[in-house]
């Protein structure tokens with residue numbers, strides 16, 4: 001299971017996700033995991049907590065223990 005965060009309604013949820021492949025102009029063929037928000041049906045990216053140190057604790061989500 002992975003954690004996803006909806007940017008639309010700020011809802012965090014866990015899902016197995018779906019692998020989505022795409023071509024990056026910089027890195028070539030890549031893939032990421034996406035999942036559909038159970039609250040609003042928006043396609044969400046994986047919620048990476050430690051992506052940048054400055055982002056740590058900035059989730060603002062009340063639904064998970066993101067470290068905020």
Ligand SMILES: [Zn+2]
Nearest residue numbers: 006009037040
């Ligand atoms: Zn949502």
